[in-house]
Amino acid sequence: MTARPDFYRFHNGEKAPLQFSDAEYESRLSKLRKTMSDMGVEAAVFSSMHNISYYSGFTYCAFGRPYALVVTPQTSVTISAGIDAGQPWRRCFGDNITYTDWQRDNYWRAIEHVAGKGKCIGYESDHLSLLQKAKLDNFLAPSRTVDLFNETMLQRMHKSEAELTLIRAGAAVADVGGFAIKDAVRIGAREIDVAMAGRDAMEVEIAKRFPDAEYRDTWVWFQSGINTDGAHNPVTSRKLERGDILSLNTFPMISGYYTALERTLFVGEVDDASLKVWEANIGAHELGMSLLKAGSSCADVTHEINAFFEAHGLLQYRTFGYGHSFGVLSHYYGREAGLELREDIDTVLQPGHVISMEPMLTIADGQPGAGGYREHDILIITEEGNENITKYPYGPAFNVIG
The missing domain is CATH 3.40.350.10 (Creatinase/prolidase N-terminal domain)
Incomplete structure (x- = not known):
């Protein structure tokens, strides 16, 4: 034998x-x-x-x-x-x-x-x-x-120049997926159909940019209506209706490296109560991005955004931390837990860190403005401040569709 x-x-x-x-x-x-x-x-x-x-x-x-x-x-x-x-x-x-x-x-x-x-x-x-x-x-x-x-x-946590180049490319691919999703949104479309349009567009773009790579794990979470209440809710076959709140979430994976784009959208129209919450979340998003710079601590950034939401009477609707590190990461592996925007993280931001700003508010079903509101940009911390590498627009001027 x-x-x-x-x-x-x-x-x-x-x-x-x-x-x-x-x-x-x-x-x-x-x-x-x-x-x-x-x-x-x-x-x-x-x-x-x-x-x-x-x-x-x-x-x-x-x-x-x-x-x-x-x-x-x-x-x-x-x-x-x-x-x-x-x-x-x-x-x-x-x-x-x-x-x-x-x-x-x-x-x-x-x-x-x-x-x-x-x-x-x-x-x-x-x-x-x-x-x-x-x-x-x-x-x-x-x-x-x-x-x-x-x-x-x-x-x-400290990215090399080669990593930053890859992460910038990943953010650009996420934007491609976002635009494909926007084009696919229409009354009667299913969440799964819209998600597939975004995923397919990203995989084609990754193969174009990285012809020698292996391709795996790129995905989309596209949620509508009540399904927007959680950031990680899976895709369903729910059909889009006029006035629906939507969550666009694209996640290209390139050689183990994760990037993301996340946006709030509405189908056709947005009611006044929803618009008020959406604009407040955008205000927190813009404040947060302005705070992400070398020398700021994760905890201090978190406290300032908390104060903004509290002043608007919305802090109780916050659902998780305001951002996290990027790199070798996925929804089933990796986490640089020392670089997250939470009250209990005192890490000081340094040039070469890559971090998201992603405030989210969730209003329960049946309440005015019900749904989950989330914006997400990726920022590279620099000596001068930060470089925002996410280019897909946020806000009602671009994201009320149809």
Whole structure:
């Protein structure tokens, strides 16, 4: 019987062009290795989609299987499942090892092969489950473990010039989706039909701008009427009616990087009560964008917008924080939680941070102005203030349609 290995290298074909240059990945790994050295970490074992993607360029599809990136002072090796064959090697910076499922925990045997036993091991407390942490301790028998969650998050928060270029392109793609959605809005159209128009337009645009990429995960949330009450409500087959409030939400995904456009719209007409709430939310949006500059703290920005809403008698209708960081992020992975516009985040904005301004008010069904109101722009913090990279217009002059 042929021997079945625990793991092996399946370097099938040639390396594919990655979204960023080798120099960009070398720079990220160099900064990580400096952090590891300062903290006494001999090998870092990353399991999250966001860190594996950030440091290697490979964004995995878990489907119930674990993946990893092991970084040592000398090597950077992705650990992938056999079902993916040679694609993880082609799409990663550095080496790749494929683990097999001939016996349980070959994943950890492959990690041990790279990281070694008895070392000081770095890991991610925000991602590694209790079950997998116990296996790390069993297979690697670390002399010590060090949580790298915060340090890697802080590194990802500061965008390189190459990242900023990609994020600007992503914002432009989101705008393309927004205009396609606006064109598709009409009385009787279903939410799903309008959403598909926006998604299709973005995927065509991404393929045009990035012909060497792989395409996955771009999506639209387009909500109408009562369905606008939550920012993340899924698309339905509800048909649009005259006077409906709408939420336009486009989310292009490019090589693991997330950007977004979110706008309030109305079908045909907007009543006075709704217009009053909408204009107040726009006022908060414009105030918030003016506050996003180097030296401002997330908490202070939040308190100022809170005061604006309170003066308008609307603060009780606020539903979540006013913005968040962008980068390697999606609706099912990643979050740079240290850069969010909330009362409990005291991070000071710095040049190179990328953050949204997205105030939202939700008025309950049956009340005057019922619905969810949300505007969303992406801003790059600069030495002089900020650069707004969202170009789709907001407000009633452009977004009362039909």
